[in-house]
Amino acid sequence: MTDILEVTDLHVAVEGTEILKGVDLTLQQGEVHALMGPNGSGKSTMSYAIAGHPHYEVTSGDILWNGESILGLDADERAKLGIFLAFQYPVAIPGVSFANFLRAAVSSVRGYKERARAEAGGGNKVIGSELMPMREFRQELLAKMDRFDVDRTFARRYLNDGFSGGEKKRGEVLQMAMLEPKIAILDESDSGLDIDALRIVSEGINKLVADGMGALLITHYQRILNYVKPDKVSVFYQGRIVKTGGPEIAHMLDERGYAWVEEELAQALA
Amino acid sequence: MATEVDRKALEGIKDEYEYGWSTPEDYTFKARKGLDHDIIDQISDMKGEPDWMRQFRHKALNIFLSKPMPNWGPDLSGIDYDDIYFYIKPTDHTGESWDDVPENIKETFDRLGVPEAERKFLAGVGAQYESEMVYHSLREEWEKLGVVFVSIEDGLKHHEDLFREYFSTVIPPTDNKFAALNSAVWSGGSFIYVPPGVKLEIPLQAYFRINAESMGQFERTIIIIDEGASIHYIEGCTAPIYDKDSLHSGVIEIIVKKNARCRYSTIQNWSNNVYNLVTQRALAYEGATMEWVDSNLGSKVTMKYPAVFMLGEGAHAEILSLAFAGKGQHQDAGGKVVHAAPNTSSKIISKSISKNGGRSSYRGLLKVGKGAHGSKSQVVCDALLLDSESRSDTYPYIEVAEDDVEVGHEASVSKIGEEQLFYLMSRGISEEEATSMIVGGFIEPLVKELPMEYAVEMNRLIQLQMEGSVG
Numbered sequence: 029m030t031d032i033l034e035v036t037d038l039h040v041a042v043e044g045t046e047i048l049k050g051v052d053l054t055l056q057q058g059e060v061h062a063l064m065g066p067n068g069s070g071k072s073t074m075s076y077a078i079a080g081h082p083h084y085e086v087t088s089g090d091i092l093w094n095g096e097s098i099l100g101l102d103a104d105e106r107a108k109l110g111i112f113l114a115f116q117y118p119v120a121i122p123g124v125s126f127a128n129f130l131r132a133a134v135s136s137v138r139g140y141k142e143r144a145r146a147e148a149g150g151g152n153k154v155i156g157s158e159l160m161p162m163r164e165f166r167q168e169l170l171a172k173m174d175r176f177d178v179d180r181t182f183a184r185r186y187l188n189d190g191f192s193g194g195e196k197k198r199g200e201v202l203q204m205a206m207l208e209p210k211i212a213i214l215d216e217s218d219s220g221l222d223i224d225a226l227r228i229v230s231e232g233i234n235k236l237v238a239d240g241m242g243a244l245l246i247t248h249y250q251r252i253l254n255y256v257k258p259d260k261v262s263v264f265y266q267g268r269i270v271k272t273g274g275p276e277i278a279h280m281l282d283e284r285g286y287a288w289v290e291e292e293l294a295q296a297l298a
Numbered sequence: 299m300a301t302e303v304d305r306k307a308l309e310g311i312k313d314e315y316e317y318g319w320s321t322p323e324d325y326t327f328k329a330r331k332g333l334d335h336d337i338i339d340q341i342s343d344m345k346g347e348p349d350w351m352r353q354f355r356h357k358a359l360n361i362f363l364s365k366p367m368p369n370w371g372p373d374l375s376g377i378d379y380d381d382i383y384f385y386i387k388p389t390d391h392t393g394e395s396w397d398d399v400p401e402n403i404k405e406t407f408d409r410l411g412v413p414e415a416e417r418k419f420l421a422g423v424g425a426q427y428e429s430e431m432v433y434h435s436l437r438e439e440w441e442k443l444g445v446v447f448v449s450i451e452d453g454l455k456h457h458e459d460l461f462r463e464y465f466s467t468v469i470p471p472t473d474n475k476f477a478a479l480n481s482a483v484w485s486g487g488s489f490i491y492v493p494p495g496v497k498l499e500i501p502l503q504a505y506f507r508i509n510a511e512s513m514g515q516f517e518r519t520i521i522i523i524d525e526g527a528s529i530h531y532i533e534g535c536t537a538p539i540y541d542k543d544s545l546h547s548g549v550i551e552i553i554v555k556k557n558a559r560c561r562y563s564t565i566q567n568w569s570n571n572v573y574n575l576v577t578q579r580a581l582a583y584e585g586a587t588m589e590w591v592d593s594n595l596g597s598k599v600t601m602k603y604p605a606v607f608m609l610g611e612g613a614h615a616e617i618l619s620l621a622f623a624g625k626g627q628h629q630d631a632g633g634k635v636v637h638a639a640p641n642t643s644s645k646i647i648s649k650s651i652s653k654n655g656g657r658s659s660y661r662g663l664l665k666v667g668k669g670a671h672g673s674k675s676q677v678v679c680d681a682l683l684l685d686s687e688s689r690s691d692t693y694p695y696i697e698v699a700e701d702d703v704e705v706g707h708e709a710s711v712s713k714i715g716e717e718q719l720f721y722l723m724s725r726g727i728s729e730e731e732a733t734s735m736i737v738g739g740f741i742e743p744l745v746k747e748l749p750m751e752y753a754v755e756m757n758r759l760i761q762l763q764m765e766g767s768v769g
């Protein structure tokens with residue numbers, strides 16, 4: 029079956045200020061949807077709200093997974109459904125190695141923990157025994173590091189700690205590749221990347237989409253769309269999506285900037 | 299604990315056990331509670347000690363009785379000296395059985411994956427742990443190198459001159475009330491001598507030779523590292539140690555001679571009825587390095603400030619201290635470094651975690667004495683508070699008597715970052731697990747100094763300590 033994430037008339041407030049003012053959006057597996065919009069328009073806010081950040085308060089509207097509201101679910105439960113957010117600004121966790129973190133995440137998302145608990149029948153399991161077996165995990169991690177052109181030294185480094193901007197973005201893509209989400213939101217995964225890194229990240233996304241992932245590609249620039257071909261392009265403006273169409277919209281934006289959107293909006297309102 | 303590698307390498311070695319390195323304790327000693335000079339005589343009789351030691355104990359008792367309780371630091375009013383057995387425990391624990399061990403301790407063993415054989419011992423119902431065989435063959439190797447690694451009792455018995463030369467020279471009974479107490483009633487511990495130039499790769503582990511006695515309440519350890527020699531000594535283990543005795547007061551004296559090196563690692567996880575009041579101090583001579591890696595996870599109250607006195611030029615001291623204070627616990631830990639010679643250097647790193655109303659304090663002394671030109675010291679203490687009922691304090695004392703020195707002190711108190719939690723949770727990790735992961739990362743700079751298998755256990759232990767802490 030094809031999983032579908034729907035955002036309906038979503039209003040989100042942060043510390044009492046309304047940032048999202050009625051977002052409507054549908055994402056489904058296998059589809060690439062590009063989302064473009066000026067700085068401060070609320071793209072990251074929407075991403076956080078979908079991922080379940082407790083600070084972002086949904087004041088009205090809904091977020092549905094295959095028709096059912098997920099507003100009551102914590103971030104980890106949403107991740108287990110198959111929702112992934114590649115952060116615009118990945119957070120550093122000093123002292124926690126990339127590999128250990130990822131093994132815990134993968135074990136959780138793939139249900140190793142729940143199975144271990146069920147098997148223990150309420151008894152006491154040795155801590156750590158509910159993880160994906162080390163050998164299997166290592167094999168898969170190394171294979172994916174190679175496939176996504178991430179240096180193997182990443183595994184032992186502390187998560188995002190002292191990573192360059194580009195390394196963080198690649199790290200997000202590697203996490204995505206390991207967690208195999210159904211729907212991924214990539215929040216400016218292209219920014220700060222040089223052309224080689226951009227190509228690698230784009231190829232990574234394409235591979236995952238080919239494997240059935242749906243992607244919401246939040247970006248400022250047309251250039252990543254030369255590598256990842258979107259099925260749809262939407263324009264985000266002042267807390268909502270104001271326009272949705274085909275790839276031609278991205279080119280228009282690139283040529284004419286957001287002034288064009290403003291004009292159109294003004295005309296529509298006039 | 300014996301490393302996995304050690305265990306594997308030594309598997310199948312079943313040398314005949316001939317020396318009986320742990321003195322059989324077949325005496326029946328009917329002691330009473332409380333402490334007085336009769337008890338001292340009984341202890342001395344029982345151990346068959348030379349007269350000088352008997353006299354030493356009596357003097358120490360007088361010092362103990364004359365010294366007031368410390369009027370600073372944690373609340374010690376719960377200690378009732380009249381309700382404590384001060385004699386050494388017979389090893390056969392008659393009348394105690396596995397069934398008497400509290401359920402939560404048993405569960406903890408399950409979760410930590412503590413091997414069956416060790417459990418009974420740790421729970422205080424097994425007299426001796428079977429790693430003796432492993433120990434035995436290692437001991438032969440060490441003996442060939444001239445290394446002495448025996449119980450403190452055997453140290454006194456078989457190496458009396460050496461023993462007497464150093465015993466109580468680093469920590470005299472007058473040092474503090476609990477050092478006096480230990481001096482009066484000490485029992486159990488290790489005696490170690492490493493000859494010049496001998497560098498041991500495999501850590502000496504108290505664990506190899508623990509029996510009920512060496513885990514005693516009033517443990518005494520002496521370590522002498524001769525010139526250019528080097529060792530790593532490990533004491534304790536991560537598994538919780540269940541002990542009905544409520545007062546533990548050890549004394550550890552270490553002498554690190556010219557260009558020698560000693561690392562002493564402790565992991566202590568006493569059950570939370572225990573007052574753990576330990577005095578541990580090292581003297582570091584010219585070009586010597588002394589490192590304390592000290593982790594305190596259990597007990598009701600811990601007072602422990604590993605110290606290094608740098609007496610020779612170019613000596614180096616490092617103290618890594620980790621404390622975890624849970625509900626009803628007060629960890630008062632830290633370190634003391636005294637620079638008493640030129641160009642000495644020291645580093646203290648303290649990491650504390652408090653949760654469920656637990657309290658942890660860093661108490662540190664950094665002293666640069668007259669003449670300690672060109673010395674350097676760096677102190678970093680980081681506290682992590684997991685909730686608003688918990689508490690952390692720092693008491694840094696700094697005395698510097700020279701100008702041309704570099705002294706740095708940094709302290710931070712932090713909470714678990716919300717953005718960090720969200721980031722980890724957005725990867726499918728539960729709040730509880732994410733919290734322990736962040737805590738594990740916080741103490742990683744210290745844990746990575748431990749041998750691998752201890753580090754693994756430590757991480758499990760932290761995870762266990764964190765369970766149920768997230769509402």
Ligand SMILES: Nc1ncnc2c1ncn2[C@@H]1O[C@H](COP(=O)(O)OP(=O)(O)O)[C@@H](O)[C@H]1O
Pocket residue numbers: 042043047065066067068069070071072073074083
């Ligand atoms: N945690 C926050 N606290 C306060 N204001 C915020 C927070 N997050 C976002 N905002 C505000 O919400 C608006 C949208 O920001 P954001 O979602 O980051 O936009 P974008 O990702 O489109 O650049 C901005 O005005 C920003 O200042």
Ligand SMILES: [Mg+2]
Pocket residue numbers: 071072073116215
């Ligand atoms: Mg943004």
